[in-house]
Amino acid sequence: MPPRPDGFDRNVFINCPFDSEYLPLARALAFTVLACGFRPRVATERSDSGEVRVEKIRELIQSSRLSIHDLSRMEPLRTDELPRFNMPFELGLDLGCRHWGGAHLKRKQCLILDRERYRFQRALSDISGSDIRAHSNDPEQLVQQVRSWLRVVSKEALPAAGRLWERLSIFRSHLEIMLGREGFSAREAEALEMTEYIDFVDTWMRTAEDPTR
Protein backbone atom coordinates (compact mmCIF):
# COMPACT_ATOMS: atom_id res chain seq x y z
CA MET A 1 0.00 0.00 0.00
CA PRO A 2 1.56 3.36 -0.96
CA PRO A 3 2.31 5.63 2.03
CA ARG A 4 0.42 8.91 2.33
CA PRO A 5 2.79 11.58 0.96
CA ASP A 6 3.51 14.90 2.70
CA GLY A 7 1.10 17.65 1.68
CA PHE A 8 -1.44 15.15 0.34
CA ASP A 9 -4.46 17.03 1.72
CA ARG A 10 -3.40 20.42 0.28
CA ASN A 11 -2.17 19.19 -3.11
CA VAL A 12 -4.37 19.80 -6.14
CA PHE A 13 -3.39 17.94 -9.30
CA ILE A 14 -4.19 20.10 -12.34
CA ASN A 15 -4.96 18.28 -15.56
CA CYS A 16 -5.44 20.86 -18.29
CA PRO A 17 -3.82 21.95 -21.56
CA PHE A 18 -0.99 24.49 -21.46
CA ASP A 19 -1.22 25.79 -25.03
CA SER A 20 -1.40 29.52 -25.73
CA GLU A 21 -5.14 29.49 -26.41
CA TYR A 22 -5.91 27.95 -23.03
CA LEU A 23 -3.18 29.85 -21.15
CA PRO A 24 -5.41 32.54 -19.53
CA LEU A 25 -7.65 29.79 -18.13
CA ALA A 26 -4.71 27.64 -16.96
CA ARG A 27 -3.14 30.60 -15.18
CA ALA A 28 -6.45 31.64 -13.58
CA LEU A 29 -6.88 28.07 -12.38
CA ALA A 30 -3.41 27.84 -10.80
CA PHE A 31 -3.80 31.30 -9.22
CA THR A 32 -7.16 30.42 -7.65
CA VAL A 33 -5.83 27.18 -6.18
CA LEU A 34 -2.87 29.02 -4.61
CA ALA A 35 -4.97 31.96 -3.41
CA CYS A 36 -7.31 29.53 -1.64
CA GLY A 37 -4.35 28.07 0.27
CA PHE A 38 -3.79 24.91 -1.77
CA ARG A 39 -0.79 23.76 -3.78
CA PRO A 40 -1.25 23.28 -7.54
CA ARG A 41 0.65 20.29 -8.93
CA VAL A 42 1.29 20.15 -12.67
CA ALA A 43 3.11 17.60 -14.82
CA THR A 44 5.69 20.15 -15.99
CA GLU A 45 7.01 20.69 -12.45
CA ARG A 46 9.08 17.52 -12.67
CA SER A 47 11.90 18.18 -15.11
CA ASP A 48 13.63 14.79 -15.10
CA SER A 49 13.61 14.10 -18.83
CA GLY A 50 14.49 10.46 -18.22
CA GLU A 51 11.22 9.90 -16.37
CA VAL A 52 8.36 8.53 -18.43
CA ARG A 53 5.52 11.08 -18.54
CA VAL A 54 2.86 8.68 -17.34
CA GLU A 55 5.01 7.91 -14.26
CA LYS A 56 5.18 11.63 -13.43
CA ILE A 57 1.42 11.86 -13.79
CA ARG A 58 0.87 8.77 -11.66
CA GLU A 59 3.03 10.15 -8.85
CA LEU A 60 1.27 13.54 -8.95
CA ILE A 61 -2.18 11.92 -8.87
CA GLN A 62 -1.17 9.67 -6.00
CA SER A 63 0.20 12.58 -3.95
CA SER A 64 -2.84 14.87 -4.40
CA ARG A 65 -6.13 14.49 -2.51
CA LEU A 66 -7.81 16.92 -4.89
CA SER A 67 -7.68 17.20 -8.63
CA ILE A 68 -9.16 19.42 -11.31
CA HIS A 69 -9.60 18.09 -14.84
CA ASP A 70 -10.51 20.49 -17.63
CA LEU A 71 -11.93 18.64 -20.61
CA SER A 72 -12.87 21.78 -22.57
CA ARG A 73 -10.13 21.11 -25.13
CA MET A 74 -11.06 17.46 -25.70
CA GLU A 75 -11.09 18.08 -29.44
CA PRO A 76 -8.64 18.12 -32.36
CA LEU A 77 -6.29 21.11 -32.61
CA ARG A 78 -6.79 20.94 -36.40
CA THR A 79 -9.60 19.43 -38.41
CA ASP A 80 -7.38 16.68 -39.85
CA GLU A 81 -6.08 15.57 -36.44
CA LEU A 82 -7.39 13.17 -33.80
CA PRO A 83 -8.74 14.74 -30.58
CA ARG A 84 -6.36 15.12 -27.65
CA PHE A 85 -6.79 12.16 -25.31
CA ASN A 86 -4.36 13.15 -22.53
CA MET A 87 -6.95 14.90 -20.36
CA PRO A 88 -9.60 12.12 -20.30
CA PHE A 89 -6.81 9.53 -19.92
CA GLU A 90 -5.46 11.31 -16.82
CA LEU A 91 -9.00 11.69 -15.46
CA GLY A 92 -9.36 7.90 -15.81
CA LEU A 93 -6.10 7.33 -13.93
CA ASP A 94 -7.30 9.63 -11.16
CA LEU A 95 -10.67 7.91 -10.80
CA GLY A 96 -9.02 4.48 -10.84
CA CYS A 97 -6.47 5.52 -8.21
CA ARG A 98 -9.30 6.04 -5.69
CA HIS A 99 -10.45 2.47 -6.00
CA TRP A 100 -7.24 0.51 -6.44
CA GLY A 101 -4.87 2.51 -4.23
CA GLY A 102 -4.39 2.77 -0.45
CA ALA A 103 -7.03 3.72 2.11
CA HIS A 104 -6.16 7.45 2.09
CA LEU A 105 -6.71 7.53 -1.67
CA LYS A 106 -10.40 6.75 -1.20
CA ARG A 107 -10.75 10.32 0.13
CA LYS A 108 -9.67 11.78 -3.21
CA GLN A 109 -12.12 14.18 -4.83
CA CYS A 110 -12.11 15.74 -8.26
CA LEU A 111 -13.72 18.54 -10.19
CA ILE A 112 -14.36 18.18 -13.91
CA LEU A 113 -14.54 21.37 -15.94
CA ASP A 114 -15.80 21.89 -19.45
CA ARG A 115 -16.88 24.89 -21.46
CA GLU A 116 -20.53 23.73 -21.50
CA ARG A 117 -22.03 21.64 -18.74
CA TYR A 118 -23.23 18.58 -20.64
CA ARG A 119 -21.09 18.76 -23.81
CA PHE A 120 -18.53 16.02 -23.17
CA GLN A 121 -21.02 13.58 -21.62
CA ARG A 122 -22.00 12.70 -25.18
CA ALA A 123 -18.46 11.36 -25.69
CA LEU A 124 -17.65 10.19 -22.14
CA SER A 125 -20.93 9.04 -20.63
CA ASP A 126 -19.21 6.77 -18.05
CA ILE A 127 -18.59 9.76 -15.77
CA SER A 128 -22.16 11.05 -15.63
CA GLY A 129 -22.94 11.93 -12.02
CA SER A 130 -19.47 13.40 -11.33
CA ASP A 131 -19.06 16.99 -10.16
CA ILE A 132 -19.02 18.76 -13.52
CA ARG A 133 -19.02 22.52 -13.89
CA ALA A 134 -18.88 24.84 -16.90
CA HIS A 135 -16.67 27.89 -17.35
CA SER A 136 -17.76 29.00 -20.87
CA ASN A 137 -14.06 29.62 -21.70
CA ASP A 138 -14.24 32.62 -19.38
CA PRO A 139 -11.46 32.95 -16.73
CA GLU A 140 -13.79 34.92 -14.44
CA GLN A 141 -16.32 32.07 -14.41
CA LEU A 142 -13.52 29.54 -13.97
CA VAL A 143 -12.30 31.36 -10.84
CA GLN A 144 -15.84 31.30 -9.43
CA GLN A 145 -16.33 27.59 -10.17
CA VAL A 146 -12.98 26.49 -8.78
CA ARG A 147 -13.35 28.60 -5.63
CA SER A 148 -16.88 27.32 -5.06
CA TRP A 149 -15.76 23.68 -5.44
CA LEU A 150 -12.74 24.15 -3.14
CA ARG A 151 -15.07 25.70 -0.56
CA VAL A 152 -17.30 22.61 -0.66
CA VAL A 153 -14.56 19.97 -0.53
CA SER A 154 -12.40 21.76 2.06
CA LYS A 155 -15.23 23.10 4.24
CA GLU A 156 -12.90 26.06 4.90
CA ALA A 157 -13.67 29.78 4.78
CA LEU A 158 -12.12 30.95 1.53
CA PRO A 159 -11.76 34.42 0.00
CA ALA A 160 -14.82 35.51 -2.00
CA ALA A 161 -14.67 34.91 -5.74
CA GLY A 162 -14.77 38.67 -6.42
CA ARG A 163 -11.71 39.25 -4.22
CA LEU A 164 -9.84 36.41 -5.94
CA TRP A 165 -10.65 37.85 -9.35
CA GLU A 166 -9.50 41.33 -8.32
CA ARG A 167 -6.25 39.93 -6.92
CA LEU A 168 -5.64 37.92 -10.09
CA SER A 169 -6.19 41.02 -12.24
CA ILE A 170 -3.76 43.07 -10.13
CA PHE A 171 -1.21 40.25 -10.14
CA ARG A 172 -1.40 40.10 -13.95
CA SER A 173 -0.54 43.78 -14.20
CA HIS A 174 2.33 43.43 -11.70
CA LEU A 175 3.71 40.45 -13.63
CA GLU A 176 3.61 42.42 -16.90
CA ILE A 177 5.35 45.42 -15.33
CA MET A 178 8.01 43.15 -13.78
CA LEU A 179 8.78 41.38 -17.06
CA GLY A 180 8.72 44.68 -18.99
CA ARG A 181 11.20 46.31 -16.57
CA GLU A 182 13.53 43.36 -16.97
CA GLY A 183 13.39 43.55 -20.77
CA PHE A 184 11.12 40.62 -21.56
CA SER A 185 8.58 41.01 -24.36
CA ALA A 186 4.88 40.18 -24.11
CA ARG A 187 5.59 37.09 -26.23
CA GLU A 188 8.26 35.91 -23.80
CA ALA A 189 5.89 36.55 -20.92
CA GLU A 190 3.39 34.27 -22.60
CA ALA A 191 6.07 31.59 -22.92
CA LEU A 192 6.57 31.56 -19.14
CA GLU A 193 6.42 27.93 -17.97
CA MET A 194 3.54 27.07 -15.65
CA THR A 195 5.95 26.11 -12.86
CA GLU A 196 7.64 29.54 -13.13
CA TYR A 197 4.26 31.25 -13.17
CA ILE A 198 3.24 29.36 -10.00
CA ASP A 199 6.54 30.38 -8.39
CA PHE A 200 5.85 34.08 -9.12
CA VAL A 201 2.25 33.86 -7.86
CA ASP A 202 3.44 32.15 -4.68
CA THR A 203 6.09 34.85 -4.07
CA TRP A 204 3.59 37.62 -4.76
CA MET A 205 1.05 36.16 -2.34
CA ARG A 206 3.60 35.69 0.43
CA THR A 207 4.83 39.27 0.04
CA ALA A 208 1.51 40.95 -0.58
CA GLU A 209 -0.61 42.86 1.73
CA ASP A 210 -3.87 41.97 0.03
CA PRO A 211 -4.85 45.14 -1.89
CA THR A 212 -8.43 43.91 -2.34
CA ARG A 213 -9.27 43.23 1.30
Added chain:
Amino acid sequence: MTKAKLSDPDVRDRLIATLREVQAEKKAVHVIHFKDRWLVLNERSPGRRKSFEDKDGAIEHARGVARDRRFDLVVHGRDGSVQQVESFR
Protein backbone atom coordinates in the same frame (compact mmCIF):
# COMPACT_ATOMS: atom_id res chain seq x y z
CA MET B 1 25.13 38.61 -26.43
CA THR B 2 22.95 35.72 -25.26
CA LYS B 3 19.55 36.88 -24.07
CA ALA B 4 18.64 36.08 -20.47
CA LYS B 5 16.28 33.14 -20.10
CA LEU B 6 13.34 33.19 -17.74
CA SER B 7 14.29 29.74 -16.46
CA ASP B 8 17.83 30.87 -15.45
CA PRO B 9 18.03 30.89 -11.59
CA ASP B 10 19.90 34.26 -11.54
CA VAL B 11 17.26 35.81 -13.78
CA ARG B 12 14.55 34.32 -11.60
CA ASP B 13 16.03 35.94 -8.47
CA ARG B 14 16.23 39.33 -10.22
CA LEU B 15 12.63 39.02 -11.41
CA ILE B 16 11.43 38.12 -7.93
CA ALA B 17 13.16 41.23 -6.53
CA THR B 18 11.53 43.39 -9.23
CA LEU B 19 8.14 41.82 -8.59
CA ARG B 20 8.44 42.75 -4.91
CA GLU B 21 9.37 46.32 -5.89
CA VAL B 22 6.34 46.63 -8.17
CA GLN B 23 4.15 45.22 -5.43
CA ALA B 24 5.50 47.63 -2.83
CA GLU B 25 4.92 50.72 -5.00
CA LYS B 26 1.11 50.46 -4.90
CA LYS B 27 0.73 53.25 -7.40
CA ALA B 28 -2.10 52.09 -9.61
CA VAL B 29 -5.83 52.45 -9.93
CA HIS B 30 -7.45 49.46 -11.64
CA VAL B 31 -10.67 49.14 -13.63
CA ILE B 32 -11.81 45.52 -13.30
CA HIS B 33 -14.89 43.69 -14.62
CA PHE B 34 -16.81 41.41 -12.29
CA LYS B 35 -20.32 40.02 -12.69
CA ASP B 36 -21.59 42.63 -15.16
CA ARG B 37 -20.20 45.54 -13.16
CA TRP B 38 -17.01 47.58 -13.57
CA LEU B 39 -15.09 48.17 -10.37
CA VAL B 40 -12.52 50.87 -9.62
CA LEU B 41 -9.90 49.67 -7.18
CA ASN B 42 -7.05 51.75 -5.77
CA GLU B 43 -4.03 49.69 -4.65
CA ARG B 44 -3.48 52.18 -1.83
CA SER B 45 -7.01 51.83 -0.41
CA PRO B 46 -7.52 48.15 0.38
CA GLY B 47 -11.12 47.10 0.68
CA ARG B 48 -12.59 50.20 -0.96
CA ARG B 49 -13.99 49.90 -4.43
CA LYS B 50 -16.46 51.91 -6.46
CA SER B 51 -18.84 50.09 -8.76
CA PHE B 52 -20.12 51.27 -12.17
CA GLU B 53 -22.63 49.91 -14.65
CA ASP B 54 -20.56 50.90 -17.66
CA LYS B 55 -16.85 50.66 -18.39
CA ASP B 56 -16.51 54.23 -19.69
CA GLY B 57 -17.89 55.66 -16.44
CA ALA B 58 -15.46 53.52 -14.43
CA ILE B 59 -12.51 54.59 -16.58
CA GLU B 60 -13.44 58.27 -16.28
CA HIS B 61 -13.63 58.01 -12.49
CA ALA B 62 -10.41 55.97 -12.23
CA ARG B 63 -8.56 58.40 -14.51
CA GLY B 64 -9.51 61.27 -12.19
CA VAL B 65 -8.21 59.38 -9.15
CA ALA B 66 -4.99 58.40 -10.95
CA ARG B 67 -4.41 61.99 -12.10
CA ASP B 68 -5.00 63.43 -8.61
CA ARG B 69 -2.69 60.95 -6.93
CA ARG B 70 -0.13 60.74 -9.74
CA PHE B 71 -0.71 57.03 -10.12
CA ASP B 72 -1.04 54.71 -13.12
CA LEU B 73 -4.46 53.89 -14.55
CA VAL B 74 -4.70 50.19 -15.46
CA VAL B 75 -7.77 49.11 -17.44
CA HIS B 76 -8.47 45.37 -17.56
CA GLY B 77 -10.57 43.49 -20.10
CA ARG B 78 -13.44 41.17 -19.19
CA ASP B 79 -10.91 38.31 -19.19
CA GLY B 80 -8.71 40.13 -16.65
CA SER B 81 -5.97 40.95 -19.17
CA VAL B 82 -4.33 44.38 -19.09
CA GLN B 83 -5.84 46.35 -21.98
CA GLN B 84 -4.60 49.86 -21.40
CA VAL B 85 -2.16 51.66 -19.10
CA GLU B 86 -1.92 55.44 -18.66
CA SER B 87 0.71 56.88 -16.37
CA PHE B 88 0.17 60.13 -14.43
CA ARG B 89 3.34 59.81 -12.32
